[in-house]
Amino acid sequence: PLMGPKEMFAAAYAGRYAVGAFNVNNMEIVQGIMRAASEEKSPVILQVSAGARKYAGQTYIMKLVEAALIDDPSVPVVVHLDHGPSFEMCKDCIDGGFTSVMIDGSHLPYEENIALTKQVVDYAHPKGVWVEAELGKLAGVEEHVSSAEHVYTDPDEAVDFVRRTGCDSLAVAIGTSHGAYKFKGEAKLDFARLEAISAKLPGYPLVLHGASSVPQEFVELCNKYGGQVGGARGVPEDMLRKAAGMGVCKINVDTDIRLALTASIRQFLAEHPEQFDPRSYLTPAREAVKNMVAHKIRNVMGSSGKA
Ligand code: G3H
Ligand code: 13P
Ligand code: ZN
Numbered sequence: 001p002l003m004g005p006k007e008m009f010a011a012a013y014a015g016r017y018a019v020g021a022f023n024v025n026n027m028e029i030v031q032g033i034m035r036a037a038s039e040e041k042s043p044v045i046l047q048v049s050a051g052a053r054k055y056a057g058q059t060y061i062m063k064l065v066e067a068a069l070i071d072d073p074s075v076p077v078v079v080h081l082d083h084g085p086s087f088e089m090c091k092d093c094i095d096g097g098f099t100s101v102m103i104d105g106s107h108l109p110y111e112e113n114i115a116l117t118k119q120v121v122d123y124a125h126p127k128g129v130w131v132e133a134e135l136g137k138l139a140g141v142e143e144h145v146s147s148a149e150h151v152y153t154d155p156d157e158a159v160d161f162v163r164r165t166g167c168d169s170l171a172v173a174i175g176t177s178h179g180a181y182k183f184k185g186e187a188k189l190d191f192a193r194l195e196a197i198s199a200k201l202p203g204y205p206l207v208l209h210g211a212s213s214v215p216q217e218f219v220e221l222c223n224k225y226g227g228q229v230g231g232a233r234g235v236p237e238d239m240l241r242k243a244a245g246m247g248v249c250k251i252n253v254d255t256d257i258r259l260a261l262t263a264s265i266r267q268f269l270a271e272h273p274e275q276f277d278p279r280s281y282l283t284p285a286r287e288a289v290k291n292m293v294a295h296k297i298r299n300v301m302g303s304s305g306k307a
Contacts, residue, residue: 002069004099005078005130008043009169009205009249017302018208018244021045022293023082023254025052027064028282029261032289034068034075040294042303043076045100045250048093050085058096076307080132082252090120094129102171106134110157117165125166132250135161136173138210140181150175155196162201169205169250172197176210180219180232180255187236189243198247205249212255213237213300215292221263225270229259240300251301257289264288 005019012019022033024046037044046068048061056064065079081093081101090101103120105113117133124131136153153172162170175189176182198206214234222229240251264285268275275281298304 001073002065002077002079002097002099004128005045005080005169005205005250008076008078011306012244012249012303013203013205013247015302015306016245017306018240018248018251018300019043019045019078019303020293020296020301021047021080021082021207021250021252022257023047023049023052023252024061024064025055028286029257029289030064030068032257032286033293034072034077035290036293036297037075037077037307038072040297040304041074041307042297042301042305043078043307044297045078045080047080047082047252048098049082049254050089052082053089058092062097074307078130084120087116087119087123090131091123094124094127098129100130100132102132102134103167104134104171106137106171106173110161114161114164117161117167121166130168131166132169132171132207133161133165133167134171134173134207134209138173138177140177140179140210150177152190152193153197155193155200158197159200162204169207170201171207171209174208176208176235178210178255180212180214180229180234180259182210182212182214182235183233187233187239189235189239191242191246194243194246194248201247204247206247207250207252208240208243208248209252211235211240211251212253212259213240214255214259218256218259218263218292221267222259225263225266227262227266237300241302244300244302253296256292256296260288260292261285
């Protein structure tokens with residue numbers, strides 16, 4: 001069923017696991033994720049970015065989610081706006097049936113981030129909708145804003161921010177970044193900082209963005225079949241599992257879906273140059289998304305059997 005994250009995160013927090021939040025942009029991605037969650041008997045978050053709304057249209061995405069729920073009502077599903085850039089877009093999504101929204105004011109000065117987040121909370125809460133906010137900056141490209149430097153989340157500020165905004169969950173910056181190029185050298189996250197934030201906000205669900213692992217098998221397949229995905233590196237799976245036991249209840253994955261899908265399509269088309277029926281290459285591509293998500297649910301989130 002469609003639900004809000006409240007009970008989902010309470011169970012995840014207590015059980016020291018996380019719920020995977022996977023970005024959806026089209027039917028094959030929705031189906032791949034939902035089939036994985038169904039097989040793994042896991043809760044799942046389907047998240048929709050501003051770019052996804054622009055690409056597919058909010059109505060299409062919502063109807064795909066509705067179709068998925070009719071197909072398998074047993075999967076607990078949250079529909080979430082990823083990186084909401086404005087009050088207006090959050091409002092549109094809340095009015096359109098999303099059960100959770102993120103307002104991303106992380107690029108704003110502190111007090112402005114608080115004011116914008118509070119405005120969304122004040123609209124969302126009477127309607128029973130969950131609000132995720134972000135404090136600190138991830139290096140790399142965040143929606144339309146790019147930041148050269150990480151600005152790690154300050155633990156005391158996090159407490160003040162949550163208290164003053166009333167936001168329900170908080171995305172923290174501890175060294176992850178969006179996209180396929182996360183680390184130049186060795187992968188490193190600031191676990192001491194995560195521990196400090198978590199200790200100051202006991203019982204409070206934290207969110208990890210930029211959490212794709214960039215599996216090298218997908219990078220190699222892309223490159224073997226004509227791609228140019230050089231030097232891509234993600235967050236090692238053991239670090240994500242560790243974070244899931246430290247108050248991180250939601251782990252965001254988009255890049256790994258893109259890589260799984262594209263690797264599969266590149267391989268299929270290279271091996272079957274005579275094919276041009278989209279169903280011929282989108283069938284294995286959807287299966288590749290399913291297998292990647294199932295692996296993640298089982299081995300990274302730890303949410304198998306928690307539906
Ligand atoms: O955080 C970014 C997500 O990967 C969504 O990316 O804005 O290109 O849809 P997008
Ligand atoms: P990745 O680019 O690591 O998949 O992160 C996705 C994300 O944080 C979406 O909000
Ligand atoms: Zn993100």
